[in-house]
Amino acid sequence: MGYSTISNDNDIKVCVIMVGLPARGKSFISQKIIRYLSWLSIKAKCFNVGNYRRDVSGNVPMDAEFFNFENTDNFKLRELAAQNAIKDIVNFFTKEDGSVAVFDATNSTRKRRKWLKDICEKNNIQPMFLESWSNDHELIINNAKDIGSTSPDYENFEPHVAEADFLERIRQYERFYEPLDPQKDKDMTFIKLVNIIEEVVINKIRTYLESRIVFYVMNIRPKPKYIWLSRHGESIYNVEKKIGGDSSLSERGFQYAKKLEQLVKESAGEINLTVWTSTLKRTQQTANYLPYKKLQWKALDELDAGVCDGMTYEEIEKEYPEDFKARDNDKYEYRYRGGESYRDVVIRLEPVIMELERQENVLIITHQAVLRCIYAYFMNVPQEESPWMSIPLHTLIKLEPRAYGTKVTKIKANIPAVSTYKEKGTSQVGELSQSSTKLHQLLNDSPLEDKF
Ligand SMILES: O=P(O)(O)OC[C@H]1O[C@@](CO)(OP(=O)(O)O)[C@@H](O)[C@@H]1O
Numbered sequence: 228m229g230y231s232t233i234s235n236d237n238d239i240k241v242c243v244i245m246v247g248l249p250a251r252g253k254s255f256i257s258q259k260i261i262r263y264l265s266w267l268s269i270k271a272k273c274f275n276v277g278n279y280r281r282d283v284s285g286n287v288p289m290d291a292e293f294f295n296f297e298n299t300d301n302f303k304l305r306e307l308a309a310q311n312a313i314k315d316i317v318n319f320f321t322k323e324d325g326s327v328a329v330f331d332a333t334n335s336t337r338k339r340r341k342w343l344k345d346i347c348e349k350n351n352i353q354p355m356f357l358e359s360w361s362n363d364h365e366l367i368i369n370n371a372k373d374i375g376s377t378s379p380d381y382e383n384f385e386p387h388v389a390e391a392d393f394l395e396r397i398r399q400y401e402r403f404y405e406p407l408d409p410q411k412d413k414d415m416t417f418i419k420l421v422n423i424i425e426e427v428v429i430n431k432i433r434t435y436l437e438s439r440i441v442f443y444v445m446n447i448r449p450k451p452k453y454i455w456l457s458r459h460g461e462s463i464y465n466v467e468k469k470i471g472g473d474s475s476l477s478e479r480g481f482q483y484a485k486k487l488e489q490l491v492k493e494s495a496g497e498i499n500l501t502v503w504t505s506t507l508k509r510t511q512q513t514a515n516y517l518p519y520k521k522l523q524w525k526a527l528d529e530l531d532a533g534v535c536d537g538m539t540y541e542e543i544e545k546e547y548p549e550d551f552k553a554r555d556n557d558k559y560e561y562r563y564r565g566g567e568s569y570r571d572v573v574i575r576l577e578p579v580i581m582e583l584e585r586q587e588n589v590l591i592i593t594h595q596a597v598l599r600c601i602y603a604y605f606m607n608v609p610q611e612e613s614p615w616m617s618i619p620l621h622t623l624i625k626l627e628p629r630a631y632g633t634k635v636t637k638i639k640a641n642i643p644a645v646s647t648y649k650e651k652g653t654s655q656v657g658e659l660s661q662s663s664t665k666l667h668q669l670l671n672d673s674p675l676e677d678k679f
Pocket residue numbers: 458462465469470471472529530532593594595596614647649
C-alpha cells in the first residue's frame with residue numbers, strides 16, 4: 228500500500244470531471260492537479276478524452292464539423308470516446324489502486340455530467356466537477372492559437388486555418404453548453420472557476436482530499452512567470468565533505484554570491500523579483516549582494532540529517548553502517564535518526580509550492596536536497612529518482628512553467644566548486660560515473676535547455 232501524505236482515508240477515490248468550453252485551460256489545470264498530487268505520493272492520472280476520440284474516429288477529419296452536436300454519426304463517436312475513457316478510469320480505481328483521476332473533456336451538457344456522476348457513484352468513486360468558465364477574450368484567443376499549432380487534430384493545417392477552425396469548434400460547443408449552476412446543480416460536488424481567479428464557487432466539497440484539490444486549484448495563477456533556483460555558494464562544510472551544519476561560504480562560495488546578480492540580470496533582465504532563502508547562513512550569504520527584496524523560509528532549510536549532522540558520508544558509513552545502507556536502498560523514505568527523510572521535506576515544502584504558484588518571478592536560494600524536491604515538483608520527476616539527481620553548485624537554473632510542461636535553462640557561473648554528489652553504493656563524493664542514470668547526467672553535464 229502506498230503512503231498517503233494528504234489523506235488518511237486510503238479508500239477515498241475521487242474523479243475530477245472537468246467542465247468547460249474548449250480553450251478554457253482545462254488540460255492545463257488537469258495536468259497541474261496530477262503533477263501536484265503525484266508529488267505528494269497520491270496515485271493520480273489524467274484521462275484526456277481527446278486522445279480517446281482520435282483513437283475511435285479513424286480517418287474522420289477533426290475539423291469543426293466533427294463537433295456539430297446535430298451530426299449524429301460523429302456524436303456517437305464522441306460518446307464512444309467518453310465511454311472508453313470512463314471505463315479506463317473505473318479500472319484505474321479498481322485494478323490499479325488509483326486515488327484521483329481527472330476526466331479531461333468539455334462535459335458540456337447536464338445530461339453527460341449526470342451520466343458520468345451515475346457511473347462514478349455506482350463504482351464508489353466520488354465525482355467532483357471542476358468548471359473553468361471564462362469570457363476573457365484575450366486568454367481564449369491565445370489558447371486557441373496555442374492549440375491550433377500544437378494539437379494533433381491540426382497536424383496538417385496551416386496555423387491560421389487551424390486557429391479559425393478551432394474558433395468555429397468553440398462556437399459549435401457554445402450552442403449547447405450548460406455551465407454549472409449553483410441552483411440547477413446544487414446536488415453536485417463542484418468547484419467553478421470564473422476567469423480562473425476572479426470568482427470561485429464551491430459546492431458540497433466533503434472530503435479532505437477534495438478540499439486539498441480545491442485549495443490547490445484556487446492558488447493557480449494563469450500568468451506567465453519565471454522561477455530561478457540556485458544552491459548556496461560552496462560552503463566550508465562542502466569543502467570538508469561534511470553534511471548539514473550551518474557553516475559559512477568558502478572563498479569560492481563568496482565569489483559566486485558576488486557574481487549571482489550578474490547571472491540573474493543576464494537571464495532575467497531588469498525585472499523585479501523576490502529572493503527566498505532558508506534561515507541558514509550559507510543561503511543568506513549567497514543572497515547578500517542581490518538588490519532584491521528578500522524573504523527567509525524555515526521550510527527551505529536543508530534536510531535535517533539528525534545524529535549525522537556535521538559528519539562526512541564516510542564517517543556515517545563507519546558509525547551507522549545499517550543506516551547508511553538503508554538510505555542508499557530507499558533514499559526517498561529513509562529518515563535520519565532524529566532527522567528527516569526526503570518525504571518529510573516534500574511535506575514541509577507544500578506551503579512553499581503553494582506560494583510559488585501564486586507568485587511571479589521568484590529566485591530561491593536553498594540546499595541540495597530541498598532543491599531536488601522543488602525541481603521534482605516542476606519537472607514531474609518520480610520519487611525513486613529525485614533524491615539522486617545531481618544539482619551542481621554555482622549554477623543558476625531558470626524554470627518557465629508552461630501549459631504542458633516546464634522549460635529549463637541552466638546558467639553556469641564558471642566558478643569552480645567541489646562536487647557534493649554521492650553516488651549510490653559509495654561513500655565518496657565527486658564526479659558521476661558512467662553508470663549514473665541518464666537523468667543525473669542530464670542535470671550534471673548537458674545543457675538543460677528545452678527539456679519538457
Ligand atoms: O540527500 P543527500 O544526497 O545526502 O544530499 C543532502 C546533503 O547535501 C548537502 C551537501 O552535502 O547540502 P548543502 O550543500 O546545502 O549543505 C548536505 O548538507 C545535505 O545533507
